[in-house]
């Protein structure tokens with residue numbers, strides 16, 4: 001941390017190595033009052049550290065975390081926003097990494113580089129909300145990936161301005177990255193200290209690759225795939241030969257406990273044997289997958305996106321149509337006895353219809 005308190009209660013913010021060399025006297029943590037020392041080595045920025053165990057308000061501090069906080073503070077200053085480093089909120093026993101004041105209102109920015117449980121993420125977010133403070137979670141290197149992944153799921157955020165989104169900070173390069181997940185792919189925005197750029201990256205629709213991955217999961221006896229295979233077998237089906245449509249136009253939205261293609265396969269097992277399905281039964285199917293994976297957004301809202309896409313894909317392929325009470329099959333999706341038979345038939349039929 002960069003901010004500590006003197007014996008007389010004054011706050012001292014460490015800015016650089018030269019200042020750290022000249023500091024004298026004893027310092028305590030502003031959050032817990034425990035004694036802290038100064039670390040002024042060659043690798044990390046000069047910073048304070050708890051001489052004993054770190055308190056609950058203090059995250060483990062890597063060079064990435066320390067440098068990221070300074071970068072974020074500086075970024076706000078360049079945008080003309082007042083900023084505070086390590087603001088302590090005693091009533092909730094939390095310390096915000098950075099607080100920006102865009103348009104004169106506080107915005108808490110938490111730079112998360114280390115692992116954090118869903119429970120702790122939820123508690124800390126709720127703490128800020130109790131004080132009426134909006135909070136944005138910005139993810140460090142550990143959470144980087146080319147596409148949305150399960151490890152990012154708990155940080156999924158939603159706002160009117162950005163829709164479904166995730167924030168990252170690449171300290172090494174010095175840029176903030178915003179991912180907006182829309183129906184076609186990722187809108188990616190990069191923000192440097194000196195400018196910004198945006199591009200749209202469509203999600204790769206790779207049904208063949210995913211069909212082969214299903215087979216591999218079965219060969220490796222992946223627990224979830226094996227359970228699903230049992231359910232398929234009970235219906236006289238083979239999971240490796242599941243219909244092509246389950247791999248088509250996925251939302252890629254993280255935050256659902258079960259992979260999207262597995263949800264779709266389960267859905268087919270639940271409803272394919274009957275000529276019609278009611279809205280109530282269809283809704284009940286999705287409710288069983290609601291969970292606590294996304295503390296920053298409503299998990300039912302995440303599932304609703306996955307559900308709406310799936311129904312739209314089935315309807316666009318001419319398989320399902322709306323009735324006054326729910327849905328009716330126009331044509332059942334084709335299952336295959338084996339992966340080979342599925343590959344031979346090809347995904348083209350499904351894709352052409354869409």
Ligand SMILES: [Zn+2]
Pocket residue numbers: 029030031032033034050054055056057058
């Ligand atoms: Zn402390």
